[in-house]
Amino acid sequence: MSEPREHGATAASSLSASTPAAPSLSKPAGSGARGAMGETLLEVRGLQKHFPLTQGIVFKRTIGHVRAVDGVDLTLRRGETVGLVGESGCGKSTVSKLIVALERPTAGSILYKGKDVARMGGRALKEYRREVQIIFQDPYASLNPRMTVGDIVAEGWAVHADAAPRKGRLKRTQELLDRVGLNPDYVNRYPHQFSGGQRQRIGIARALALQPEVIVCDEPVSALDVSVQAQVVNLLEDLQDEFGLSYLFIAHDLSVVRHISDRVAVMYLGSIVEEGTDEQVYASPSHPYTQALLSSVPLHEPHLRGQKDRILLQGDVPSPADPPSGCRFRTRCWKAQDVCAQEAPALVDRGQGHPSACHFAEARMVVPVDVE
Amino acid sequence: MTNLDLTKPTAELAAQGTPLLEVDDLRVEFRTRSGVVNAVNGISYSLGAGETLAILGESGSGKSVSAQAIMGILETPPAVISGGGIWFQGRNVLEMSAEDQRTIRGPGISMIFQDALSSLNPVYSVGFQIGEMFRAHRGLSKKAARAKAVELMDRVRIPAAARRVDDYPHQFSGGMRQRVMIAMAIALDPRILIADEPTTALDVTVQAQVMDLLKDLQQETGMGLILITHDLGVVNEVADNVAVMYAGEIVERGTVDDVFGRPSHPYTEGLMSSVPQVEAKGGRLRPIAGQPPNLARIPSGCPFHPRCARRRLGAEAAPGRDCATDVPPLRLVVPGREAACHYSEEVLGVRAP
Numbered sequence: 180m181s182e183p184r185e186h187g188a189t190a191a192s193s194l195s196a197s198t199p200a201a202p203s204l205s206k207p208a209g210s211g212a213r214g215a216m217g218e219t220l221l222e223v224r225g226l227q228k229h230f231p232l233t234q235g236i237v238f239k240r241t242i243g244h245v246r247a248v249d250g251v252d253l254t255l256r257r258g259e260t261v262g263l264v265g266e267s268g269c270g271k272s273t274v275s276k277l278i279v280a281l282e283r284p285t286a287g288s289i290l291y292k293g294k295d296v297a298r299m300g301g302r303a304l305k306e307y308r309r310e311v312q313i314i315f316q317d318p319y320a321s322l323n324p325r326m327t328v329g330d331i332v333a334e335g336w337a338v339h340a341d342a343a344p345r346k347g348r349l350k351r352t353q354e355l356l357d358r359v360g361l362n363p364d365y366v367n368r369y370p371h372q373f374s375g376g377q378r379q380r381i382g383i384a385r386a387l388a389l390q391p392e393v394i395v396c397d398e399p400v401s402a403l404d405v406s407v408q409a410q411v412v413n414l415l416e417d418l419q420d421e422f423g424l425s426y427l428f429i430a431h432d433l434s435v436v437r438h439i440s441d442r443v444a445v446m447y448l449g450s451i452v453e454e455g456t457d458e459q460v461y462a463s464p465s466h467p468y469t470q471a472l473l474s475s476v477p478l479h480e481p482h483l484r485g486q487k488d489r490i491l492l493q494g495d496v497p498s499p500a501d502p503p504s505g506c507r508f509r510t511r512c513w514k515a516q517d518v519c520a521q522e523a524p525a526l527v528d529r530g531q532g533h534p535s536a537c538h539f540a541e542a543r544m545v546v547p548v549d550v551e
Numbered sequence: 552m553t554n555l556d557l558t559k560p561t562a563e564l565a566a567q568g569t570p571l572l573e574v575d576d577l578r579v580e581f582r583t584r585s586g587v588v589n590a591v592n593g594i595s596y597s598l599g600a601g602e603t604l605a606i607l608g609e610s611g612s613g614k615s616v617s618a619q620a621i622m623g624i625l626e627t628p629p630a631v632i633s634g635g636g637i638w639f640q641g642r643n644v645l646e647m648s649a650e651d652q653r654t655i656r657g658p659g660i661s662m663i664f665q666d667a668l669s670s671l672n673p674v675y676s677v678g679f680q681i682g683e684m685f686r687a688h689r690g691l692s693k694k695a696a697r698a699k700a701v702e703l704m705d706r707v708r709i710p711a712a713a714r715r716v717d718d719y720p721h722q723f724s725g726g727m728r729q730r731v732m733i734a735m736a737i738a739l740d741p742r743i744l745i746a747d748e749p750t751t752a753l754d755v756t757v758q759a760q761v762m763d764l765l766k767d768l769q770q771e772t773g774m775g776l777i778l779i780t781h782d783l784g785v786v787n788e789v790a791d792n793v794a795v796m797y798a799g800e801i802v803e804r805g806t807v808d809d810v811f812g813r814p815s816h817p818y819t820e821g822l823m824s825s826v827p828q829v830e831a832k833g834g835r836l837r838p839i840a841g842q843p844p845n846l847a848r849i850p851s852g853c854p855f856h857p858r859c860a861r862r863r864l865g866a867e868a869a870p871g872r873d874c875a876t877d878v879p880p881l882r883l884v885v886p887g888r889e890a891a892c893h894y895s896e897e898v899l900g901v902r903a904p
């Protein structure tokens with residue numbers, strides 16, 4: 180366990196260096212000490228989470244399962260951002276909770292640097308939880324209203340004492356606040372004294388305090404106004420460059436996900452239907468659901484209005500307690516045939532250059548290319 | 552464009568005949584124990600039949616409060632309409648008796664809200680709630696009102712309406728609940744429908760369905776639609792004209808094509824470059840610095856000046872156009888376009904792609 184401690188110390192020194200004189204602040208130092216870019220950090224294989232549906236008050240009988248996550252594969256490499264998009268109820272937030280070990284998977288595995296998180300215990304799990312941090316959607320509910328901002332940011336150090344030397348923690352806290360764009364003199368203020376965007380910055384500072392390798396961002400900008408949203412997106416990008424962070428960026432806003440992500444996975448009813456680089460998924464989507472989703476996004480440039488294919492989906496997402504047989508999307512799909520009800524399509528490359536979970540995958544451009 | 556009257560809002564020029572609704576220098580303030588919050592500071596606009604006007608703004612810009620004032624559903628106190636007029640088909644609503652105002656709500660102006668679940672009563676069936684419009688305003692019997700409710704649910708494309716009319720709000724999905732609310736709102740064929748963030752709580756595929764429905768209903772009935780939203784994409788796809796609000800004021804107004812294509816106010820310009828595009832990965836976002844102002848302490852001069860990259864202060868400013876001290880009026884910049892900025896011509900000329 181000496182290695183992580185040492186790593187913690189180097190990163191600590193790099194963080195404390197807000198003066199340009201300190202060499203350890205530069206990007207290569209951060210990523211170099213941590214290993215090669217592109218190395219696989221997180222590998223999720225066949226991940227499932229089924230929540231029991233119970234009936235009865237005293238004697239609870241299980242009458243079924245909500246298949247919130249039903250077979251998800253994901254890979255996150257060092258220094259990259261993987262976007263996970265989907266509509267409400269598709270299971271994307273459950274994925275984030277599983278990855279930060281707030282929930283235990285029903286089946287499947289999460290490998291972090293080759294080790295199965297489910298088999299970790301004690302110190303290994305503690306170390307994992309330090310290295311994989313999370314930022315939540317709701318900046319109002321995710322900060323304790325009775326704690327000062329300084330205490331919120333420093334709280335992680337109570338558990339992970341080796342992440343920051345006991346002396347100088349106040350100074351570190353202030354440096355962290357400064358780094359996320361807050362006034363360092365605000366350490367003694369309470370969350371209610373901040374606006375939504377500022378609170379989200381506090382949440383980011385709290386995650387950074389433990390020098391994580393991976394940050395799971397669960398809808399980090401959805402609750403923010405557009406002008407503030409852009410500030411936070413830029414901050415996340417800067418921090419990634421500076422500290423060599425890897426992000427799993429979960430959101431329902433397709434534009435934000437495209438902007439920030441290197442690779443994108445589209446989720447529908449508990450499983451991933453399409454995956455690829457941002458260009459592959461957005462410019463040549465091959466799964467009908469991805470196409471419908473993209474075609475529904477309103478464009479804000481007047482000269483592009485009316486230039487895209489409109490695909491209006493019929494009906495609602497089926498209940499994850501009783502998902503359709505075969506392909507999950509077949510009940511709303513215009514391409515559905517008999518085979519779709521019998522056989523669940525695997526997420527494999529079907530000649531489009533990127534994986535798509537559709538028997539009849541076919542690239543189709545739905546979003547006009549901006550030629551301005 | 553010949554008889555251009557600058558005291559009248561731009562939208563009127565586009566609309567044919569008398570406008571359905573004219574809002575003139577409307578002011579709303581909240582008188583709270585800790586001081587006065589100026590939520591709406593003198594906004595004017597008009598709406599014609601069949602026209603869609605989008606009111607675009609971020610949280611706290613006063614866009615919802617102005618709509619509630621028109622609808623007559625402001626919570627008073629603390630909210631007080633401290634000035635201005637709201638003219639519905641030539642009559643000032645603010646000078647009407649409460650009883651007369653009530654007759655306008657429903658057949659004249661009706662409204663749908665963001666959160667359909669909390670806007671519907673959980674202990675009554677949706678059919679009963681839709682039918683209430685007919686019972687209260689038209690004196691229909693329960694049975695006739697229920698039949699009308701089924702008809703309306705069909706019109707807003709709720710599948711199997713006859714079977715679902717006795718279901719309760721919690722039995723519907725978010726998109727279907729929003730349709731129920733739209734059904735209630737259009738029950739009495741209103742002249743004007745105010746939609747306050749109608750799709751913000753909905754997923755994008757459902758949002759597309761609901762916006763399509765609103766457009767179709769508007770085409771059928773010719774009603775005027777006021778769309779209150781913070782979503783630039785929705786404005787672009789649905790609205791004819793747009794009024795951009797900031798700190799309780801309209802800072803820019805014109806057709807959507809003009810305003811979004813070539814903004815003439817730095818705030819609009821900032822919004823456009825803050826939003827990532829789905830059609831391209833794009834470069835680094837250029838956000839607006841700082842935070843929206845506290846409406847209890849609106850900055851002097853131009854309310855946007857502390858966040859504005861183009862502000863000119865002191866010696867830099869042209870005489871009488873110091874952004875920190877001189878309030879820029881909403882003025883005509885080019886035909887069909889108004890903006891409240893001392894330096895709109897500059898903004899208009901140099902929008903980076």
